[in-house]
Amino acid sequence: MNRQFVAWARNTPRAMHQQLTAYLTAHFPFSAAELQTVLPCFALRRTKRNESLLTKGEVCRHVYFVNQGCLRAFYLQPDGHEATRYVAFENQFGTALKSFITRQSALEFLQTVEASELLAIAHADFYRLLATVPAWAGVYAAQLEGAYLVNTWRLESFITLDARQRYEDLLQTNPHIVRRLSNRLVASYLGITPESLSRLKAR
């Protein structure tokens, strides 16, 4: 963090933006002026657990940064079972990105898993920043690359691994999911039944 920014940050009353500020300045070359443009676009939203942020059929109009808690994106399968696609924990972004980009109805739901403190940025602000703040374009490129890698690995793991291998991979690559989510949600992430998950855990 450069000195100009540190001086500015000390003067800001926005404690709610501290984590986002730390995240952005640690990974991207934000000037103090750019930060002052970006941060006010993020509004605080406190939620209960299992609170809906987006329902299938709606257009996703926000990206969320997780200050505290976690949220997940999931599909409802034809047989009524849920399939969890993605989980965002503290200091990560989460949204129904395909709907956010295309402005078409989402096929998935977005919901908090725990009581959460989120920062929400609206679609218009997000794209205004993309056009005017070079460092923000860098944030988006990195998020998009990360989202591509996560989703592609999700697709690959369903094609190339069996349930036991997917569980062991999850333990290695994203242990938070196994530790913080209920068995029902972990199973829905792995594409197996809670009973099969219990058997895998028992080994």
Added chain:
Amino acid sequence: MNRQFVAWARNTPRAMHQQLTAYLTAHFPFSAAELQTVLPCFALRRTKRNESLLTKGEVCRHVYFVNQGCLRAFYLQPDGHEATRYVAFENQFGTALKSFITRQSALEFLQTVEASELLAIAHADFYRLLATVPAWAGVYAAQLEGAYLVNTWRLESFITLDARQRYEDLLQTNPHIVRRLSNRLVASYLGITPESLSRLKAR
């Protein structure tokens, strides 16, 4: 296309770059100078049909632009069946993008489907252009967004649609795949057997 560029393009002997030039200038704000930096990074490669461009376990070091023909990325499943992830036709880019980004071994294979004329750009050139040519960063952002949307829809369609619905969606969104690829490859894209595909086509 601006006049300066047209004048330059008329003087260039590189007919092999015509399609790429048309594609880049139609969608992105390339200056003539930027194009003169980008085009020489793309080398011509002529292939037979079913020619291997990348084998599982190798690190993917090239992105291909298809002048003529088509290529596909596919996984070999534990049971020996192929699962086709992506197909690139004329004027599209194709690569094993996850391996190209992460520089880790690919889980997938890359192969031409038809005899093809490709333009290949190497990893080092690709990232040098990203750092030095703003319009190229725009090309990458657009490719990444497109790749994210395609792969996410692939994941969603396997979760939310049955085989008949996936076939009908493919006919609507990417009929080239059904028209130009063999039944075996179309079936491997849909995740069904060639026999099931024949039944779907017969309806």
